[in-house]
Amino acid sequence: MLDMKYLRNNFAEVKGKLTHRGEDLSELDHFEELDSKRRELIVQTEELKAKRNEATKQISALKREKKDAEPAIKEMREVGDQISVLDRELNEIEEHLQQIMLSIPNIPHESVPVGEDEDDNIEIRNWGEKPAFNFEEQAHWDIASKLDILDFERAAKVTGSRFVFYKGLGARLERALINFMMELHADQHGYVEMLPPTIVNRASMTGTGQLPKFEEDAFKLEGWDYFMVPTAEVPVTNYHRDEILAGENLPIKYVAFSSSFRSEAGSAGRDTRGLIRQHQFNKVELVHFVKPEDSYETLEILTGHAERVLQLLNLPYRVMSMCTGDLGFTAAKKYDIEVWMPSQDKYREISSCSNFEAFQARRAGIRFRREANGKPEYVHTLNGSGLALGRTVAAILENYQQADGSVIVPEALRPYMCGKEVIK
């Protein structure tokens, strides 16, 4: 959510900056009218309420002195009616205004490249050497099915398409990656470890920006106003919802492991095979709460923490700066880290690191005080995958595949795999 006062005072400028995002801004046009109507009504009702409060004191004094209060009561009856009419109107307007505010995307940071879609994203850097194979490289689903470590067919029977069983050393590999990543971030990067709920309520989904606009992307529990989390970002960011944090405790950094659930509405036919696009996948997520002046430096650090995972696994990747048209709804700036997938001859997203500035903090009411008696200010929130587990498994299988169909275990993972050096 944007700062309403800022939007009021800089309407044309904000609107200009939002046009590059390629989102529907038709709602925005009602803002100015509703906003001024709202303030008008507030002045009116508050005047009447002040009058009523004054009269109430007098009525109670009259009653105490056993004098006739009937005329005053009669008059206030009318005032009361006026108040309730105006209040009702005010409520409607505030609801509409709130709905508009919740549907306006974040303002892109000035350093974000202007562009329409993913073709306009800019490569910031790349790392590692793409493997050279002297045999025909295979897709990870083929490698995995020959090794019997992933089972998509039975998952389709048990649940449906876009689900998977990890099996044997496949399951072991995924679990090794979870432990490897969690320990790296907790022990070496200084994050506090979390295992959050994987079901959250509507307020949480609204707080981080998944709702109200993207409800069809989420799995909702029938009969409940609960949702399966699409990312641990939701529970972990909302962990501090409606709180005022002590400035001296910032920055706060959490690393959370959770399963993530996405309906992938509108993605039918894309990445139908393999681990790239599942309804359920595991992810290690990094979440920061920082002072506003620190958030852009933090975005670089956070991205570096995610990159560190790929470096230790020796997987080639590049870092892309998302252009205005590919930023997503909530981010002011976003880097995607893309890992090399040999069978596709392409880089594929494996982490997404975003600075939301105060966009989520305003929705979720997350503030801090610089000093004990200072005014509360909104924190800036950031998060990034560190990393998506399924895609990491896919990248390992493809980049570490051997001519005989076996897969070398990256050295950094061997301590988590009982020293095993190869999956065959």
Added chain:
RNA sequence: GGAGAAGUACCCAAGCCCGGUUGAAGGGGAUGCACUCGAAAUGCAUUAGGGCGGGUAACCGUCGCGUGGGUUCAAAUCCCACCUUCUCCGCCA
């Protein structure tokens, strides 16, 4: 799932039956001042934060006793719904 109890300011807690003088007694804590060489103890004082609106500003208004509605001239106090916590029973990993 069944039965019961409770949610009041930073914390504890009175008020709620019998609506108005409680914008919230009292205590603790915190802060300031006094006493003291200093501390403790003691005494005095302050301590609703926050949202929203108006105003160049000082400041003013409004909302606020779990949340949302309702009744009333007026609600912490009455009515309804919901949420959360606790206790007991049942079930259960």
